[in-house]
Amino acid sequence: MFIKDLYTIRSTYREDMKVRGYQFGKGEKSACIVGSLRGDEIQQMYICARLVHILKELESNGCISAGRQILVIPEVSAYAINIGTRFFGVYDADLNRSFPGSRYGEPAARLANALMAEMGDYVYGIQFTSFYMKGEFVPHVRMMETGYQNASLANLFGLPYVMVRKPAPIDTKTLNFNWQNEATAAFSVYTNQNEQVDEKSASQAVAAVLRFLTRMGIIRYESHSGYISHVLYESDLSDVNAASGGIFRGMALAGQDVRYGNPIAQIIDPFDGSVKETIKAPTDGIVFFAHTDSLIGENDVAYRLIHRLHE
Amino acid sequence: MIETVAKLELPVGEHIVIRKNRLVPVEGEQAANGRMTLVSGIHGDELEGQYICYEVGRRVREHPEYLRGILDIFPALNPLGIDTAHRTVPKINMDMNRMFPGDPAGGMMDRVVAAVVSDIIGSDICLDIHASDSFVREIPQVRLSQDFAEKLLPFAMLTNVDMIWKNATATVHESTLAHSLNVLNVPALVVEMGQGQSVNRQYGDQVVDGIFNVMSHMGLWTGPVNETQIPAVSDDGEVEFIRSEETGIFLPLMAHNHYVRRSDVIGEIVDPYSGTIKSRVCAPVGGLLFTLRVYPVVYEGDLLARILGQP
Incomplete structure (x- = not known):
């Protein structure tokens, strides 16, 4: 060396x-x-x-x-x-x-x-x-x-x-x-x-x-x-955006197989602890990117999914 | 009237809000001859535009009868940055002027910049007011991309700045607001002046006179206009960059915005530990010292000055 x-x-x-x-x-x-x-x-x-x-x-x-x-x-x-x-x-x-x-x-x-x-x-x-x-x-x-x-x-x-x-x-x-x-x-x-x-x-x-x-x-x-390896183009990914801001409670991990309609995250009200929003998977797929910060803003990307790909 | 152009929810009890002041002729919007947009505060540490936005608004309020067009004033495209003296967008640490034209279906800031662009489309001209940064002081100038110089130069000549610089550097880079607007057929000029984290009222008044001159020539303002000057026009080849070849403390020996002769000593780089002068910085050409460093700590490669060489 x-x-x-x-x-x-x-x-x-x-x-x-x-x-x-x-x-x-x-x-x-x-x-x-x-x-x-x-x-x-x-x-x-x-x-x-x-x-x-x-x-x-x-x-x-x-x-x-x-x-x-x-x-x-x-x-x-x-x-x-x-x-x-x-x-x-x-x-x-x-x-x-x-x-x-x-x-x-x-x-x-x-x-x-x-x-x-x-x-x-x-x-x-x-x-x-x-x-x-x-x-x-x-x-x-x-x-x-x-x-x-x-x-x-x-x-x-x-x-x-x-x-x-x-x-x-x-x-x-x-x-x-x-x-x-x-x-x-x-x-x-x-x-x-x-x-x-x-x-x-x-x-x-x-x-x-x-x-x-x-x-x-x-x-x-x-x-x-x-x-x-599975070759992907970035345009193949489906972005899942948060509709509101708050505390982010992620329920799906990077690499996880998710199904259409299943809950994958919740946005929690930072003042009263209520669930402001439940984010559901818009498609079957695999989580390519998962937001991990404790907080999230309106329209921030919560997940990027590989559309219609399964484990 | 203050209007909201974009509003998105931050995580805790607040929204990011992009607001503009829309000023219209006394007879109403339908009587307008055209539209000018003033934009500032893309970089949160550049505050010269705050005075310009105030002063333009003040003069119009003083004589609303002279306004013949729509004037949209955006003091703060990066309100979180201005509020906290952050150049970039806080938290994501991205340069907002590298995010244009944005994406209306993207993340939070992608949507914010897309909403701003969408709102400005339809303007007959846009001026994006910058203020150098915290490190160097600039004379009032307009920077034009070579790609759009032919179309923009007639407008730039009216702005009462000291200099028009046709260049191809980061200021006019592809992902900037000005470039995006020019591609979308909205003539957009970048005005640079003064220095970061401060307001130079004299420079501000000079540029405000230029803004009213532009409005007057476009038929948007029928009131009296202060006398304006014709700026010097230069391209990259006539501008000499002087960079530090040492690390140390830069002490200028020349005043900003003065003419220098070749070999004049512009400043010294000194060592505060040893009490020695490490180097003397000399002018490689004679001309106008239009940029001068104000932040003393320098590394090798830092910009100390720019000179517009005399033909």
Whole structure:
């Protein structure tokens, strides 16, 4: 293993923030794996740290394929992580909306640009990321529909679902989108937690990445075959919105099979405890995303269901 | 008359309410020659527009007989942000000016922005008033996307700002209110001025004079109009960005909105620990110092100043 200093941000009042990459093997830049781009992506950092631990062991056992190189970057936002903020610096910059960046730009743009220069040449790019709303996803691999995406490759992670999203203007500054523009096959992996470490889904994510690297011939590793992934388009999902605001009492979990008309959540009046609203499943399906915050506003998304799909 | 454009229930005993003041000719809406919309407060830390909304409303109330069109004034598109000095939408921490045009069937904020766009459609012109941010001070200026510059320039020339900047940066990005409206055939100008978290009454009066000038030329106002100036027009190539190459404390040595000569010292970056000057920041070109940093703490890459170069 070789530790590379990828970028340094200097502060007058704090120790330097060094972004480090952990390199395994030598040769073709085969796979780059990125964890926390935001200060609250603790689960994402943890998954990468566990990958570093395992890859170190695999390398010492000679299990990194000859001529293949892997780079793992567990986090790029220690300044935000250490003060408990999601975004970076006094401008609250979202690093996952700062790509491809610019070497002459703002601090976040310079950091993104330096990372892109390092990561842009890899054949495969894997990012663990998060959603702006608090909630749980079923573990899945997400790809942008840029014309370069390859859902068949995403199947090789062996996670239950592969989601293809048509990019909106706001997506064009994400790492995933820009990786694909640089001809890297890019995958965003979502687990069901961000700020808290969840061992079960972290293990699932670590296994998925090792499975993918094995199937691509980058490492030698014996692993379970995983799922034959179900490929979804975001437009296939049915959003279930709350009709009123209040305390959210969820009754269905991510991954759960729900039936048309069955109650899946209640909105509780925050003053008298009465049930303001019972949310019923508008279709048969599987819960792809579940709101988990204790509070919910009118029309906020309570669930996203995979329409007419059963376990 | 104060009208509610969007109202959605927050979790506990409150709604998010987007309100506008609709001013109409004494003879009634049916006698109107057209409609102008003023919008402000998309970013909760930008308050210059609050004075402009007040002052425009005050002048119309003083002489309602001169109003010949409909004037819609939205002081606060992000009321939760303004109320709490948050630039973004509180809780979800999203930049509201990256959420347009919204989705009438989406989540809470998607619906809010969609309702705002829907309400503004039909206007003959819209001015979106911004106030830089808390870090730099700006002279009154209109920013135009190159895509719509030809159509918008005649309106912008009437606004009494110091400068019109045709550029392609984030201010006029695809997911902004102005871009969305321009795509929907509502001419929309972005006005930038002053600095965040403050009100510069002089700048405000200057822009208010420009707003009445625009209304006068469009036949929406028949009252007297104060004398206005013709702004300088520039594109990206004529604007020089000066960024910090050090971390430290920036101490300006030039006043904002002044002409500088090439090599003039604009400011110094100092180290408060060692008591040393780390670097002197010099003007790379002569011209108008139209942007100047006011927030002293700087990182490498932070914007210190912009100069509109003289031909």
